Amino acid sequence: MNLFDVNWLAIVLAAACGFIVGGIWYGPVMGKKWMGAVGLTEDQIKEGNMGLIYGGAFAFSLLASWTLAHTFASYATDLSVAVKVMTAFGVAIGFIIPALGTNYLFSQKGKTLFFIDAGYWMLFYIAMGLVHAYMP
Numbered sequence: 001m002n003l004f005d006v007n008w009l010a011i012v013l014a015a016a017c018g019f020i021v022g023g024i025w026y027g028p029v030m031g032k033k034w035m036g037a038v039g040l041t042e043d044q045i046k047e048g049n050m051g052l053i054y055g056g057a058f059a060f061s062l063l064a065s066w067t068l069a070h071t072f073a074s075y076a077t078d079l080s081v082a083v084k085v086m087t088a089f090g091v092a093i094g095f096i097i098p099a100l101g102t103n104y105l106f107s108q109k110g111k112t113l114f115f116i117d118a119g120y121w122m123l124f125y126i127a128m129g130l131v132h133a134y135m136p
Contacts, residue, residue, distance in 0.1 A: 006069040010135035014068070014128040015061035021127045022057070025120045037113035065128055072132055081133040088129025089122060096121045 026034055035041065068088060072079070076087065097118045104114045 003070060006066065006073050007132075007135055010132055011062065011065045011069050013135065014131035015058065015065040017127040017131050018061045018065070018124040019058055021123045022120060025116075025123060030116050030119070033112065034116050037110055037116060061124075064124075065132075068125075068128055069132055072136065077136075079133075081130075084133035085126060085129040088125040088132070092121045092125040096125070 035045070068091070072084060072087075076084065079087065100117055100121070101114060103109075
């Protein structure tokens, strides 16, 4: 299969959905707890280069979305919606969360931050999985 023979609209929409999940998760749902867990204040966050932070995060979301789309288009063409969503969730559980956990163990970050970030990545991949499942 051609690496670029995928549904580009689905890639952008799935990345946007993951990005929106992040805005909700790190905003009203877990924002204050996350700030405490990383040791940042609202003023410190506002001092960050928001263009770089949000632009970079969206670029990474696009890469993750494209990879998921390519995987489904190449290897999982006949899967049901539920199986595609569970596969996306499995990516989070089987690849993303163990990588986060390993990094957090060695950097001695707290378990609160780990659970906040792990919860986000599970929701992120579920959201992207739903988009890719309904827009193959």
